[in-house]
Amino acid sequence: MSAVTSFPADARPLLEVRQLSQVYNLNRQKLFAPRPKLKVLDSIDFSVRPGEAVGLVGESGSGKTTLTRMLTGVERPGDGQVLYDGVDVWTGGEAHRKLFRRSVQVVLQNPRSSLDPRMRVGTSLLEPLRSLKIEGDHGTRVLEVLDQVGLDKNALERFPHEFSGGQLQRIAIARALMPGPKVLIADEPVSALDVSIQAQVLNLLKDLVRDLGLSLVFIAHDLSVVAYTTSKVYVMSSGKIVEVGKPLDLFRTPQAEATQALVGAVLSVEAGLAGNALA
């Protein structure tokens, strides 16, 4: 298991949430009854430093997607703060919000649904530059980014259906890189891919952290893929961060019940594979 550790240990956080909480109103059980409330995020502290790769792991429904929506500025927190480079993204002014939107980019689980099937890849790659109103030599930028993700320039003229899942995820990563982000948020980036190509995409993400000095937030429910890609892991359960640690320490001495369950899930898959190999 190799981890990514090439960031200055004393650097201050680049993207950070402090004491973040969010409550949703659920549907009434009975007419005129008060709407029940669900605390989806409960006093979350989370941060990633420049060039650092951190993981966010937790069982289904633990709050990972909701926290991701906060980290990307899609949803405003009920309580607490989201800070980019030390400044609150909701109260820090329009110029800072623009910088934040450009600097934090996302890669989603399924590249087939995140890329427009009617758009040529070249057009899709230019899209973030248009929507963020970024000027410059876009043609050169596209070629530079294609090279960073290991794709040929012939890809530009083609449509998404002409690519495999792994190639499409490379294109989705390329699109996220186009605005020159400082932080990449990867939300279950390999769970929709064939197991045989998952490692290639994980290695690409690790290379980008190393070569571009990107910060990575890697979100998944599988502790083993998070451990492979990151040097620090936050474990979520029922809207709370229940444990933070180095991947190897979490595997060796998991403290929280949720961490023990995630480790157990990995070990039972491995035991199943070993059993099959012996059969």
Ligand SMILES: Nc1ncnc2c1ncn2[C@@H]1O[C@H](COP(=O)(O)OP(=O)(O)OP(=O)(O)O)[C@@H](O)[C@H]1O
């Ligand atoms: N808009 C909403 N209104 C009410 N409840 C919601 C809403 N969005 C999410 N929830 C609830 O909040 C909790 C956390 O959901 P969230 O999607 O953040 O978890 P998750 O860890 O990402 O799960 P998964 O891995 O299955 O995507 C769940 O109980 C979910 O049902």
